[in-house]
Amino acid sequence: MYEDWAEQFRLLGDATRLRILMLLHVRDACVCELAALLPVSQPAVSQHLRRLKQAGLVVEYRQKAWVFYRLRPDVPEHIRRWLTDVPVDPGDAGWLRDHHVGTVCAVPDSAGPMPVGQTQT
Amino acid sequence: MYEDWAEQFRLLGDATRLRILMLLHVRDACVCELAALLPVSQPAVSQHLRRLKQAGLVVEYRQKAWVFYRLRPDVPEHIRRWLTDVPVDPGDAGWLRDHHVGTVCAVPDSAGPMPVGQTQT
DNA sequence: CCAAGGCATAAGGATATGCTAATATGCTAA
DNA sequence: TTAGCATATTAGCATATCCTTATGCCTTGG
Numbered sequence: 001m002y003e004d005w006a007e008q009f010r011l012l013g014d015a016t017r018l019r020i021l022m023l024l025h026v027r028d029a030c031v032c033e034l035a036a037l038l039p040v041s042q043p044a045v046s047q048h049l050r051r052l053k054q055a056g057l058v059v060e061y062r063q064k065a066w067v068f069y070r071l072r073p074d075v076p077e078h079i080r081r082w083l084t085d086v087p088v089d090p091g092d093a094g095w096l097r098d099h100h101v102g103t104v105c106a107v108p109d110s111a112g113p114m115p116v117g118q119t120q121t
Numbered sequence: 122m123y124e125d126w127a128e129q130f131r132l133l134g135d136a137t138r139l140r141i142l143m144l145l146h147v148r149d150a151c152v153c154e155l156a157a158l159l160p161v162s163q164p165a166v167s168q169h170l171r172r173l174k175q176a177g178l179v180v181e182y183r184q185k186a187w188v189f190y191r192l193r194p195d196v197p198e199h200i201r202r203w204l205t206d207v208p209v210d211p212g213d214a215g216w217l218r219d220h221h222v223g224t225v226c227a228v229p230d231s232a233g234p235m236p237v238g239q240t241q242t
Numbered sequence: 243c244c245a246a247g248g249c250a251t252a253a254g255g256a257t258a259t260g261c262t263a264a265t266a267t268g269c270t271a272a
Numbered sequence: 273t274t275a276g277c278a279t280a281t282t283a284g285c286a287t288a289t290c291c292t293t294a295t296g297c298c299t300t301g302g
Binding site for chain 3: 151152153156163164166167168171186187188226
């Protein structure tokens with residue numbers, strides 16, 4: 001059924017949503033970071049993330065006060081290829097490098113995502 | 122700019138339009154054939170074809186009384202890859218095999234597309 | 243030239259989509 | 273427990289999208 005495939009293309013067919021995916025391709029990020037970087041409101045970000053989660057492209061995990069999102073490691077092969085064709089915005093990549101949650105969202109102490117096998121700096 | 126990429130994904134993000142692309146991937150077809158096969162009106166087919174033409178994915182050429190469309194041979198590499206990931210509907214492929222313009226559209230005499238290096242049967 | 247059919251375009255309507263503002267919910271830290 | 277912030281959800285709105293009907297244009301064959 002072409003409708004299923006069309007829906008997958010449609011999922012990537014929005015600039016904001018596609019940008020979020022590319023950002024998460026660089027590194028995990030929490031909602032407040034994305035909302036700070038993107039030119040849309042926090043609810044808009046949440047809604048996009050919900051769609052991406054329901055489509056099985058991202059997963060969420062809590063870290064301190066924030067909810068981080070990451071690209072699912074087992075994203076369908078073809079979708080991963082499609083995303084690989086899209087170049088990452090250097091500005092976005094730089095922003096992610098130069099900021100961390102504590103800087104952007106102003107909360108308790110400072111902490112970044114440390115989900116799997118990483119040692120705290 | 123992600124908007125340009127999103128627009129390309131959006132172009133494939135409609136079941137009817139995607140189906141047309143997959144049909145043209147099998148062989149060239151004229152508007153009346155597509156309108157006969159697809160569950161939408163002839164103007165709807167025309168409008169989809171116009172979008173595909175404007176996006177540079179297809180070209181048209183006249184043959185007798187009909188306007189045939191074909192996939193552009195120089196479609197952007199990445200889009201060709203994306204389309205390759207989508208399986209062709211066997212039913213559609215069969216329909217294209219079992220029908221030709223004269224059968225479907227009922228016009229003067231019989232004739233199929235004979236665009237490049239082919240000899241008339 | 244005329245008639246007939248293929249095709250394109252225009253107009254209108256129904257639905258989908260993406261956003262914001264307002265609000266609810268949930269954690270965290272004290 | 274309570275205050276404060278992060279996030280999710282809801283409602284409403286503006287726009288985009290896709291369809292149909294109506295219509296005009298063009299080509300073909302007589």
